Amino acid sequence: MPEGKELYMLMLRRMMLIRKFDETVKDLVQSAELVGMAHCYIGEEAVAVGACTALRDEDYITGNHRSHGHPISKGGDVRRAMAELLGKATGYCKGKGGSMHLADFDIGILGESGIVGSALPVAVGAAMGSKMQNNDRVVISFFGDGASNQGACHEAMNLASIWKLPVIFLCENNQYAVTTSFKDTVSTENVSDRATAYNMPGVLVDGQDVMAMHEATVHAIQRARAGKGPTLLEAKTYRYEDHSEGLNRILREPYRTEEEVEFWRQRDPIDIHSKWLLENDVASQEEIDKVQHDVYEAIGDALQFARESPYPDEADLFTDMFADPIPLR
Amino acid sequence: MGEITYSDALNHALKEEMRRDEKVFLMGESIRGGIYGVTGGLSQEFDKRVIDTPLSENGFMGAAVGAAAVGMRPIVQSLASFAWVAMDQLVSQAAKMRFMFGGQVNLPIVYRWGLLYGNNIAAHHADRPYPMFMNMPGLKIAIPSTPADAKGLLKTAIRDNDPVMFFEDNNLAGSRGEVSEDPEICIPFGKAEVKREGADVTVVTIAGMLRPALAVADELESDGISVEVIDPRTIVPLDTKTILDSVEKTGRLVVVDPAHRSCSVASEISSIVSQEGFWSLQAPIQRVTSLDCHFPFSPALEHLVYPNEDKIADAINLTLE
Ligand SMILES: Cc1ncc(C[n+]2csc(CCOP(=O)(O)OP(=O)(O)O)c2C)c(N)n1
Ligand SMILES: [Mg+2]
Numbered sequence: 001m002p003e004g005k006e007l008y009m010l011m012l013r014r015m016m017l018i019r020k021f022d023e024t025v026k027d028l029v030q031s032a033e034l035v036g037m038a039h040c041y042i043g044e045e046a047v048a049v050g051a052c053t054a055l056r057d058e059d060y061i062t063g064n065h066r067s068h069g070h071p072i073s074k075g076g077d078v079r080r081a082m083a084e085l086l087g088k089a090t091g092y093c094k095g096k097g098g099s100m101h102l103a104d105f106d107i108g109i110l111g112e113s114g115i116v117g118s119a120l121p122v123a124v125g126a127a128m129g130s131k132m133q134n135n136d137r138v139v140i141s142f143f144g145d146g147a148s149n150q151g152a153c154h155e156a157m158n159l160a161s162i163w164k165l166p167v168i169f170l171c172e173n174n175q176y177a178v179t180t181s182f183k184d185t186v187s188t189e190n191v192s193d194r195a196t197a198y199n200m201p202g203v204l205v206d207g208q209d210v211m212a213m214h215e216a217t218v219h220a221i222q223r224a225r226a227g228k229g230p231t232l233l234e235a236k237t238y239r240y241e242d243h244s245e246g247l248n249r250i251l252r253e254p255y256r257t258e259e260e261v262e263f264w265r266q267r268d269p270i271d272i273h274s275k276w277l278l279e280n281d282v283a284s285q286e287e288i289d290k291v292q293h294d295v296y297e298a299i300g301d302a303l304q305f306a307r308e309s310p311y312p313d314e315a316d317l318f319t320d321m322f323a324d325p326i327p328l329r
Numbered sequence: 330m331g332e333i334t335y336s337d338a339l340n341h342a343l344k345e346e347m348r349r350d351e352k353v354f355l356m357g358e359s360i361r362g363g364i365y366g367v368t369g370g371l372s373q374e375f376d377k378r379v380i381d382t383p384l385s386e387n388g389f390m391g392a393a394v395g396a397a398a399v400g401m402r403p404i405v406q407s408l409a410s411f412a413w414v415a416m417d418q419l420v421s422q423a424a425k426m427r428f429m430f431g432g433q434v435n436l437p438i439v440y441r442w443g444l445l446y447g448n449n450i451a452a453h454h455a456d457r458p459y460p461m462f463m464n465m466p467g468l469k470i471a472i473p474s475t476p477a478d479a480k481g482l483l484k485t486a487i488r489d490n491d492p493v494m495f496f497e498d499n500n501l502a503g504s505r506g507e508v509s510e511d512p513e514i515c516i517p518f519g520k521a522e523v524k525r526e527g528a529d530v531t532v533v534t535i536a537g538m539l540r541p542a543l544a545v546a547d548e549l550e551s552d553g554i555s556v557e558v559i560d561p562r563t564i565v566p567l568d569t570k571t572i573l574d575s576v577e578k579t580g581r582l583v584v585v586d587p588a589h590r591s592c593s594v595a596s597e598i599s600s601i602v603s604q605e606g607f608w609s610l611q612a613p614i615q616r617v618t619s620l621d622c623h624f625p626f627s628p629a630l631e632h633l634v635y636p637n638e639d640k641i642a643d644a645i646n647l648t649l650e
Contacts, residue, residue: 060399062395091431092430092431092433093429093430093431093433094431094432095431096428096429096430096431097429097430097431101429101430103430103431103433103434104433105398105430105433105434106433110395110398110399110434111426111429111430111434113421113422114421115417115421118391118417118418118421118422119422120391121387121388121389121390121391121392121394121395121418121422122391122392122394122395122398122418122422123395124388124391124392124395125391125392125393125394125395125396125397125398125399125403126395126396126398126399127395128392128395128396128401129395129396129397129398129399129400129401130399132354132377132396132401133399133400133401137399139395151387152387152388152391152417152418155383155385155387155388155389156388156391156392158383158385158388159382159383159385159388159389159392162383319432320427320428320431320432321427321428321466321467322427322467322469322490322491323427323432323435323436323437323490323491324489324490324491326469326518326519326565326566327519327566328466
């Protein structure tokens with residue numbers, strides 16, 4: 001696992017990758033090259049990057065509909081991710097999943113769930129599997145403030161706690177579920193306050209600070225690997241974009257103020273980390289610019305790869321249904 | 330060979346497969362104690378591999394998906410009527426995951442569902458929801474009707490690399506039959522069994538409906554009516570060939586299914602035969618199913634809802650008119 005400067009630069013690179021990936025997604029939605037729904041992670045990059053850079057390759061993550069940031073944070077391939085978004089055969093899921101369902105089981109990305117809150121029990125099961133196979137692997141389950149109100153979330157946390165499973169519940173509290181403020185839907189002041197009810201630590205973290213996210217996750221992972229059970233981390237964060245791209249064409253009522261958005265833009269995770277790198281003499285502006293440049297190239301390359309890739313065939317409709325196939329029609 | 334009960338046959342399948350493969354484990358509510366009469370005693374041999382869960386069906390049905398995704402082979406036990414509570418995990422995760430992620434993951438899970446009906450337990454407990462799952466791609470569905478089928482199909486389900494919905498008819502729990510002790514005997518999915526040969530009418534039965542159908546067939550034999558009885562044993566995959574071949578011979582079809590009538594297995598089989606076996610038919614297909622109302626508690630009403638021997642006999646006679 002990378003440490004020191006290598007780690008800090010990796011954090012920068014992955015945050016920038018997500019930013020550029022999702023800015024590209026915005027454009028693709030606008031030009032109607034990307035069909036269906038796409039939920040951007042812009043503004044929230046430090047959450048998944050801080051957390052996933054604390055994981056080993058063989059550790060697991062599960063996620064949700066806001067699905068691009070998690071796999072990229074864990075080292076997923078932006079080419080296959082972009083190809084998936086364009087519905088191509090070379091995509092992570094051969095074009096069968098699309099934007100909300102990226103997965104890379106080879107590097108522990110157990111898939112993103114479009115049903116809000118639905119991946120939490122799956123994460124608990126993966127942690128059961130780790131514990132039963134005694135392989136020291138931990139699981140991070142990313143979910144939103146909206147998802148925190150699902151029954152599945154409650155059941156998953158209780159299960160993980162009674163069985164002391166190596167799972168970290170990471171609530172990305174971007175403060176809204178579509179247009180509904182979490183203040184109107186969560187009965188406690190913070191989602192992490194609920195941890196008390198599950199007899200696990202509940203930790204509030206600044207989700208715009210990648211270093212803080214990383215450190216909090218490292219602690220939770222230590223606890224998980226030591227067999228002490230789950231932790232509920234709550235990252236306070238913000239999405240700059242609307243819930244999904246193009247939603248502003250439908251919405252009739254403002255649900256947040258310009259000032260609020262601007263306030264959070266001033267707390268941009270990439271700016272904060274870049275500043276930290278400079279102030280602590282970890283990296284020069286040239287080095288930071290170089291990362292930015294490389295990222296632009298990588299995303300440009302990913303887009304080209306996705307565009308040039310073939311679509312799946314009609315015959316693929318019935319493949320991948322079963323591991324032990326049966327006749328289908 | 331020896332005669333054992335349906336429940337013991339299931340118990341033997343679990344025991345043999347847990348001995349064979351240490352990745353296999355059991356989860357459910359009060360299963361260490363053996364509340365459903367099948368798993369009792371297994372915890373003594375397999376200890377931590379028999380897990381009593383909290384009452385969180387959605388949670389632990391989903392946990393089975395996660396555990397399977399990372400290499401375990403979970404078997405989850407519950408009652409069929411509690412499936413509703415866990416629908417999201419069963420459908421959104423277990424059934425859809427493999428396809429949606431482009432075949433990246435195998436999910437070898439067996440969901441064992443007790444079918445309780447006909448014992449005055451009212452609508453919340455008396456459910457037979459397998460047709461709904463038949464309408465959901467991604468799940469294989471087995472419904473054994475004899476102890477031998479129970480054991481052989483459960484072993485296949487456990488060795489299968491996909492999610493299997495395994496429905497166990499509780500009305501058969503104490504029924505006895507010959508069951509092989511050979512731990513390698515598995516019954517393949519998608520192979521119907523002709524339980525009784527006949528020439529005049531084909532009767533296809535689901536789960537506990539086999540026994541009344543066989544009784545009716547015996548009775549009609551004395552009237553000179555020869556009834557062929559077929560149990561598909563798995564409804565996904567469904568062995569349509571055995572059914573169509575039989576109908577080609579008899580020209581008549583009755584399907585007996587304890588599920589509600591609309592969109593039942595009986596409906597699906599009827600539609601397949603009317604489409605693909607139409608020119609063999611000499612009479613309209615008959616469905617004998619539970620009525621499209623819920624199960625009332627009252628002993629005065631409940632039995633009216635189910636298929637029974639009289640209804641089966643009437644249906645057979647209708648096809649012969
Ligand atoms: C079970 C379910 N209910 C509703 C939706 C529609 N939906 C998709 S995302 C979303 C909001 C989720 O909010 P949150 O969990 O806070 O995640 P965020 O989008 O803010 O990242 C809703 C309501 C859904 N996909 N699944
Ligand atoms: Mg939210």
